[in-house]
Amino acid sequence: xxxxxxxxxxxxxxxxxxxxxxxxxxxxxxxxxxxxxxxxxxxxxxxxxxxxxxxxxxxxxxxxxxxxxxxxxxxxxxxxxxxxxxxxxxxxxxxxxxxxxxxxxxxxxxxxxxxxxxxxxxxxxxxxxxxxxxxxxxxxxxxxxxxxxxxxxxxxxxxxxxxxxxxxxxxxxxxxxxxxxxxxxxxxxxxxxxxxxxxxxxxxxxxxxxxxxxxxxxxxxxxxxxxxxxxxxxxxxxxxxxxxxxxxxxxxxxxxxxxxxxxxxxxxxxxxxxxxxxxxxxxxxxxxxxxxxxxxxxxxxxxxxxxxxxxxxxxxxxxxxxxxxxxxxxxxxxxxxxxxxxxxxxxxx
Amino acid sequence: xxxxxxxxxxxxxxxxxxxxxxxxxxxxxxxxxxxxxxxxxxxxxxxxxxxxxxxxxxxxxxxxxxxxxxxxxxxxxxxxxxxxxxxxxxxxxxxxxxxxxxxxxxxxxxxxxxxxxxxxxxxxxxxxxxxxxxxxxxxxxxxxxxxxxxxxxxxxxxxxxxxxxxxxxxxxxxxxxxxxxxxxxxxxxxxxxxxxxxxxxxxxxxxxxxxxxxxxxxxxxxxxxxxxxxxxxxxxxxxxxxxxxxxxxxxx
Numbered sequence: 001x002x003x004x005x006x007x008x009x010x011x012x013x014x015x016x017x018x019x020x021x022x023x024x025x026x027x028x029x030x031x032x033x034x035x036x037x038x039x040x041x042x043x044x045x046x047x048x049x050x051x052x053x054x055x056x057x058x059x060x061x062x063x064x065x066x067x068x069x070x071x072x073x074x075x076x077x078x079x080x081x082x083x084x085x086x087x088x089x090x091x092x093x094x095x096x097x098x099x100x101x102x103x104x105x106x107x108x109x110x111x112x113x114x115x116x117x118x119x120x121x122x123x124x125x126x127x128x129x130x131x132x133x134x135x136x137x138x139x140x141x142x143x144x145x146x147x148x149x150x151x152x153x154x155x156x157x158x159x160x161x162x163x164x165x166x167x168x169x170x171x172x173x174x175x176x177x178x179x180x181x182x183x184x185x186x187x188x189x190x191x192x193x194x195x196x197x198x199x200x201x202x203x204x205x206x207x208x209x210x211x212x213x214x215x216x217x218x219x220x221x222x223x224x225x226x227x228x229x230x231x232x233x234x235x236x237x238x239x240x241x242x243x244x245x246x247x248x249x250x251x252x253x254x255x256x257x258x259x260x261x262x263x264x265x266x267x268x269x270x271x272x273x274x275x276x277x278x279x280x281x282x283x284x285x286x287x288x289x290x291x292x293x294x295x296x297x298x299x300x301x302x303x304x305x306x307x308x309x310x311x312x313x314x315x316x317x318x319x320x321x322x323x324x325x326x327x328x329x330x331x332x333x334x335x336x337x338x339x340x341x342x343x344x345x346x347x348x349x
Numbered sequence: 350x351x352x353x354x355x356x357x358x359x360x361x362x363x364x365x366x367x368x369x370x371x372x373x374x375x376x377x378x379x380x381x382x383x384x385x386x387x388x389x390x391x392x393x394x395x396x397x398x399x400x401x402x403x404x405x406x407x408x409x410x411x412x413x414x415x416x417x418x419x420x421x422x423x424x425x426x427x428x429x430x431x432x433x434x435x436x437x438x439x440x441x442x443x444x445x446x447x448x449x450x451x452x453x454x455x456x457x458x459x460x461x462x463x464x465x466x467x468x469x470x471x472x473x474x475x476x477x478x479x480x481x482x483x484x485x486x487x488x489x490x491x492x493x494x495x496x497x498x499x500x501x502x503x504x505x506x507x508x509x510x511x512x513x514x515x516x517x518x519x520x521x522x523x524x525x526x527x528x529x530x531x532x533x534x535x536x537x538x539x540x541x542x543x544x545x546x547x548x549x550x551x552x553x554x555x556x557x558x559x560x561x562x563x564x565x566x567x568x569x570x571x572x573x574x575x576x577x578x579x580x581x582x583x584x585x586x587x588x589x590x591x592x593x594x595x596x597x598x599x600x601x
Contacts, residue, residue, distance in 0.1 A: 018430060044430045048423070049456035056420040056453070060396075060427020063414045064435075068427070086417050190412040190428065192392035192435050201406045203415040 003141040004029035004071075004168040006176065007097055007161065008037070010142035011069050014149040015181045016095070017043035018068040020057040022050060022076060025109045026165040027099035030071040051076040055083030055096075062092035063202040065189025067149055067181075071097035073165075074115050075106060081124035084158060088128035089204025091188075091219065093152035095145065096130070097161040099168035100300075102327035110327025111165035113249060114301035119162045120278040120308070127216045129223050131159040131230065132277040134248040138172035144275070146179065151230060153184040155222050162277060164300060166250040166329065226279055233281035234273040237263065241270030243342045244288045246309050247298035248274045250329060255298045258335035267343050277305070285312035294342045295319040298335055300328070357381035359390045363407045370563040370570025372527045373401060373469065376540075377408055379533070380440065380467060383541040384411070387548065393436045394428050396421040400442035401475040419450020422457035425464045436547055438465040444474045447507045448483040454509070459518040461552035465543045468509060471560040472581060479565030483507045486584055491565070506584065510557050514590040514598050520552035522590040522598070526559035526582060528574040535587075551594055559585055 001009070008030045011019070019034040031047065038045035048054035054070045061068035072080060077098045087094060100115050102108040115123075122128045131151050133144040141163060148159035193199050206212040234252075237259060238244065247255040252273040262269050272288060274281050288295075294317050297306040303321045310319065322338040324330045356362075359381035367373045384390050390411055397405040399418035406413035416424040421439035429437045446454050446468050457464065473491055474480040480493040484506050488497040510522045521543060525536035536558055543554035559581050561573035568576060591598035 018427070020427070046426070046430065049452050052420065053423040053426075053453050053456065056417065056423035057427035057430070059416070059420075060414065060424040060429075061431040062427075063424070064394075064428050064431035066431045068431075082417055083420070090415070190394050190414055191432065192394060192412055193390070195391040199410060200412045201415070202413070203406060205403065205415055 001138060001174045002029055002169060002171050003138045003163065004099065005033045006138045006142040006174045007145045008033035010145035010176050012037060013176050013178050014067065014146040016067040016069050016149065018061040018066060019045050020048050020054040020070050022048050022054050024073045024076045026101060026168050027071050027073045030097060051079035052082065055080040058094050059083055059087055059092060062087065062094045063190045065186035065191060069095040073099050073101045074103050077115060085124035085126050086204050087158050089126060090202045091156040093156055094158050095148045095152055096158055100164045108327040111250060111329060112300050112327055113164055113251065114325065116277065116301060116304035119160055128219065129278050131157055131226060132162050133159065134162050134275060134277050135167055136249050136252050136273065138170060138174045141167060142174050142176045150182055155226055164249055230276060231279045231281050232275035233284055234275060235284060236271040236273065238270035238272065240268050242293050243269040243296065243339060244292040245269060245271045245296045245298060248277060251298040251300055254330055254332050255335050257332040258339060261336050262339045267339060269339050280308045280312065282312040285309060289313035289316045292317060296322055296338050296342055298322045298330055301325055357385045359384040359410045361408055361410050365408065366404055368564040370561065370573060372560040375527045375533060376467065376469060376558050379537045379540050382537065383544050386541065387544055389436045392434065396425045396439040398441040398445040400445050402440050402442060403476065405440050419445050420453055422453040422466065426457060426462050429462065429464055436544065438467060440467045443470045443482045443484040447509050458513045458553045459516050461518040461520060463547055463550060463552050465547050466555040467540065468555055468557040469560050470557050471562040473562050473565045475562050475565055486580055508585060510590040513555065518553060519591055520593050521546050521554040524557040524585060524587050526577055526587060528561065528577040
């Protein structure tokens, strides 16, 4: 199954019956899959007139208290930014998928991770975060999609799958099992008062600065719980590691190959792979800074996650960056060379 | 003693924030009366716009979502698709519906989305203090057309009902005004029909309401109502532009 199709099927198994999207490479298979499946299971697939309309349709379904999803690729995610901010302000749960391609602007259609900063900083105006999940296999495309819906509901926030063109297009075996959807109080939803309750209002507007501040503080209390309870990462061959590679998504897979090669040469190198990009796995990186002599970051961008690694490690150790941008994927040989450079005590570029 | 006139149940007790002489209050009332008379308050969900009616969620006694500027028809699409048995309406001004949200308006109409759209056309941006609207008349003086709207520089007004009537999609398009008793009664009839159409599953129904903005037009309330007759109605003729069920405006 293709990664994009795995996301679509996993969403359906997670109880999502509404999908709105607009065609853009390299995520269009998500929409195509939904267009086929949704009508057969009583769901709704609708091709919107724009990314802006699609995210606002998501806003509508989320307001009604139902699970809903949209997907796009980098330029389309920028267009969705407005709606994503409004959903944050209105505390609406939903899942947004970004199968990234190279940018900025129209960029290209090859794989990229250059929307890292956009995703982990919310990506639009105002004080808010998205819960950002970074899959590194087709199986994780499915698993994290299901998890994303659950966490979005639990914390009343929008979750994002930050994948890349490789993850979307690659085919791997995948198991997707129907699962129980956790109980979740949605008494805030717009279902009609049925003349039996006070009316509900979904809104991000407040003209009173103290009231708006209170709303933001309340939201950040939930974010604090997310940072405390929902950090996810993979630690690979880190037990005796003196060099710590940090990479997510496709970059982490490339890095693993390079690490295994370097290990054969006796180099003590391991990998920390953030699975949640927000919340970022600060604690394991801080701990690694106590035991490792240097770090290497591998990214499909000019170096964005590296700033979070610097913060997490409090700049205690040198960091070598190994980046390719514009849709180019770093090779295992390039990462291997960076590891050997670090082994020789090479400094950051 | 029997009560012969009272506030509709579908309006809350909140004091309207609108300026003296503004006709938003009249249209709010007409919408609420329609909701009351059709007995749909418990399953009605409103979508409020950005503009003077941004606080509409304080006034309608039903569930309400506040949409981003211009996006109300897309939000309404989501709400309606999530629960088709609910009655979903948007309440939007001219900047919201005919400028920044034109795409959402056109495509909701093209899909014949089964929603009700109340479109307030007062030929100006009220909330931000009187700037030129997509519906400002040629020569109209506003804050951002201080020498009068120059059509050679910034183009012509958009006639929404006429434009949407070219589409096969929409069920019902009518333009009304609320500047005198006769017109208010006709407006009420149109608004109620736009809700009834949704109940009957007929599809996209839009009522454009020519409204006054004495504050930003720089007129007394009475003069503003006269200006609708003298200037607006000649440019925006009243009437039914499409009524598919009645065969009017149906594609040949």
